[in-house]
Amino acid sequence: MGHQHDTEMHHVGDDLPSMRSIAEQSVEELGGRGSVLAIMRREHGELEELLERMTHTSGDEQDELLTRLWRLVFPHAYAEETVIWPAIRAVSGEGDELTLHIEEGHQKLSELTAELDRTRPGDPGRDAIVAEVVAELRLDVREEEDVLLPRLQAGTTPKQLRRLGRMWQVVRRTAPTRPHAVVSRRPPGNVIAAVPLSLLDRSRDALDRVARRNDGRARARAEKASRALAKAAGAIERLPPVRRGERGRTRPGRWTVHRWLTREFAAKQQSTGRRK
Numbered sequence: 001m002g003h004q005h006d007t008e009m010h011h012v013g014d015d016l017p018s019m020r021s022i023a024e025q026s027v028e029e030l031g032g033r034g035s036v037l038a039i040m041r042r043e044h045g046e047l048e049e050l051l052e053r054m055t056h057t058s059g060d061e062q063d064e065l066l067t068r069l070w071r072l073v074f075p076h077a078y079a080e081e082t083v084i085w086p087a088i089r090a091v092s093g094e095g096d097e098l099t100l101h102i103e104e105g106h107q108k109l110s111e112l113t114a115e116l117d118r119t120r121p122g123d124p125g126r127d128a129i130v131a132e133v134v135a136e137l138r139l140d141v142r143e144e145e146d147v148l149l150p151r152l153q154a155g156t157t158p159k160q161l162r163r164l165g166r167m168w169q170v171v172r173r174t175a176p177t178r179p180h181a182v183v184s185r186r187p188p189g190n191v192i193a194a195v196p197l198s199l200l201d202r203s204r205d206a207l208d209r210v211a212r213r214n215d216g217r218a219r220a221r222a223e224k225a226s227r228a229l230a231k232a233a234g235a236i237e238r239l240p241p242v243r244r245g246e247r248g249r250t251r252p253g254r255w256t257v258h259r260w261l262t263r264e265f266a267a268k269q270q271s272t273g274r275r276k
């Protein structure tokens with residue numbers, strides 16, 4: 001009864017019927033190059049390449065790779081949470097529980113990287129955090145490709161997947177590039193926070209790059225400016241509206257992507273409901 005073997009690894013989806021992983025499918029089967037499934041798999045591939053390189057570097061070089069990693073990971077996770085997870089929740093009965101599980105993983109990642117942000121290359125303990133980040137990201141990719149995304153595929157047409165792909169690209173380009181652990185992981189809070197946080201994040205990315213390429217006063221100046229922006233981002237994160245949406249249901253009418261998803265999948269949801 002229950003989970004008697006606490007030491008045994010329990011993976012999400014273990015007790016669900018297994019579906020064909022999107023890792024094993026051709027681009028055609030995924031709905032073409034523009035399909036959100038194909039885009040996600042490409043980005044997961046880029047991610048794995050970065051992780052592989054990161055485990056073989058240290059110091060400023062690893063720090064540079066970390067900034068690139070965040071620029072890939074956080075907009076990616078943000079687009080998942082605002083575009084893809086709501087769609088999965090609309091088409092799959094298991095969607096709510098599964099996306100919540102993935103959101104928890106994303107949250108853990110935000111917290112780990114914020115922790116990493118407080119250390120400097122060479123600090124004791126830093127390598128252990130980096131290793132944890134790498135492991136968490138690899139797990140995230142497996143759960144998405146093997147468990148979550150096949151359920152999106154089962155409930156959508158290739159045409160819908162390509163439309164989600166276009167929406168993905170738009171959201172991704174304007175998404176924050178750094179972890180914001182306090183902001184809601186669900187709409188509308190994360191949508192409201194996106195624009196100001198994204199601007200601050202991208203400015204910090206640039207300043208940190210300046211800092212790494214300089215010494216002495218120029219480096220100190222850039223680091224100081226970056227810290228000031230971090231503080232500003234912290235203030236935005238604590239505004240009540242950006243926490244909205246956490247745990248609760250999404251609020252229709254607040255957000256165009258959400259409205260589109262509701263329209264796009266409402267009919268389908270009703271018809272599957274009736275067939276049962």
Ligand SMILES: [Fe+2]
Binds near residue numbers: 076141
């Ligand atoms: Fe993810």
Ligand SMILES: [Fe+2]
Binds near residue numbers: 076141144
């Ligand atoms: Fe992902």
